Amino acid sequence: MLSKKTKYGLKALTFLAIQKERNPIPIAEIATHENISQKFLESILLTLRRTGYLGSKKGKGGGYYLIKDPSEIPMTTVMRVLEGPIAMVSCVSINFYEKCEDCPDEQSCSVHKLMLKVRDSALDVYRNTTLADLIT
Amino acid sequence: MLSKKTKYGLKALTFLAIQKERNPIPIAEIATHENISQKFLESILLTLRRTGYLGSKKGKGGGYYLIKDPSEIPMTTVMRVLEGPIAMVSCVSINFYEKCEDCPDEQSCSVHKLMLKVRDSALDVYRNTTLADLIT
DNA sequence: GATTATCCTATAGTTTTAGTAGATTAATAA
DNA sequence: TTATTAATCTACTAAAACTATAGGATAATC
Incomplete structure (x- = not known):
């Protein structure tokens, strides 16, 4: 069975991918929208950052965003x-x-x-x- | 990851399949030959019997044997x-x-x-x- | 009746999964 | 410079799943 970690991670990536702009989206927003525990999603996104496809920005206006095009x-x-x-x-x-x-x-x-x-x-x-x- | 249960079950089935005859083989023999804990294998073979491909016989000369041809x-x-x-x-x-x-x-x-x-x-x-x- | 081997139930130890808590760091805005 | 926001990092905990083990009951053979 697929772990929830992977499931949530895929959902988060999809959510970022469908955004019109590539502006940073806070974890809280992704978590709320996809029904995921924020703290759990936090660690998942941290893991996903290791792929190099995901960028992050701290502070106000910060969050996660895709670095590459979804097709890549x-x-x-x-x-x-x-x-x-x-x-x-x-x-x-x-x-x-x-x-x-x-x-x-x-x-x-x-x-x-x-x-x-x-x-x-x-x-x-x-x-x-x-x-x-x-x-x- | 594949569970050890499945891994051992497949190995046991293979061992039964390569036998020339379809005589019953005791769990102990399969367990020894395939490096599996006998008690664990016991429960696995019990589960496998539910498929209907496996028959069993108690007592001396007993054990497990395939009912159907491996190709089926x-x-x-x-x-x-x-x-x-x-x-x-x-x-x-x-x-x-x-x-x-x-x-x-x-x-x-x-x-x-x-x-x-x-x-x-x-x-x-x-x-x-x-x-x-x-x-x- | 003794022996052999499956059948069945319960349980225990370990590992993995899923999630929480709390403090730290960095960026922005006032 | 201070407050706020949000990611980062470390540690921990509860629950579930996995990997067995123990011990007796049942059935077949000799």
């Missing part, structure tokens, strides 16, 4: 930052690879084989979907 | 029984649908839109992969 923001990055690895097992992860302790041989492992397919299909979706595709 | 066991069923919904949010789930409390409109929700694509791509993999495809 791929879901691969967003999902990895918020949700973590796209793969469902670490032994098929591209960015977070780790060998399974219990598994003697990856090549013959049925879990590995199945999850490789699932990863590829998910990756295909995330790579070909940008924030722009999510706003009607 | 699709991953959709296995994943749903072990891991739960294939969808990452309940509002795009086919078998476990539930409306999101916080979301006023599904049609315009960006999370809904993205997760619908992800569900379809995962479903495509699971529907077209049987247990037979996972054994080399």
Whole structure:
């Protein structure tokens, strides 16, 4: 299941993306509009800033705003930052690879084989979907 | 991330599938061979029995065995029984649908839109992969 | 009747998730 | 310079989910 962190993060990004101007929007405004706990959203936006797609400004008139065009923001990055690895097992992860302790041989492992397919299909979706595709 | 329950369940099914005969195999044997806690595997196999693909026999000479041919066991069923919904949010789930409390409109929700694509791509993999495809 | 192995229920320990609290820093405006 | 606004940062807590473990009941075989 998708974590609320990711869910809220995506909603916040969408909210910023549909704004006409790229003026800073305070966290409080996003939180109210999307029914999210403000404090929780605070930490989520802080995390999202690491993608480099999001800028922030302190003080009056401050808030968060998109640095890049929504069409340049791929879901691969967003999902990895918020949700973590796209793969469902670490032994098929591209960015977070780790060998399974219990598994003697990856090549013959049925879990590995199945999850490789699932990863590829998910990756295909995330790579070909940008924030722009999510706003009607 | 895939739960260990699902991981172990898949490994157990694979182990049963590669047997030449369809004789009952005791849990202990599967557990030893696949590095799984026996008691944990017990409950997993019990769950898996609900799919109808798995039979069991008590007492001496007993154990678990496949009822159907591996090529007739699709991953959709296995994943749903072990891991739960294939969808990452309940509002795009086919078998476990539930409306999101916080979301006023599904049609315009960006999370809904993205997760619908992800569900379809995962479903495509699971529907077209049987247990037979996972054994080399 | 002894042994073997599944079946079933309850429970405990650990980790992750979701959210809170409160203080700090930076920008703006008076 | 002071007040206000809003992001930043650290620490903590409650609840849920996950990963088992324990112990007995049931059923089949020898």
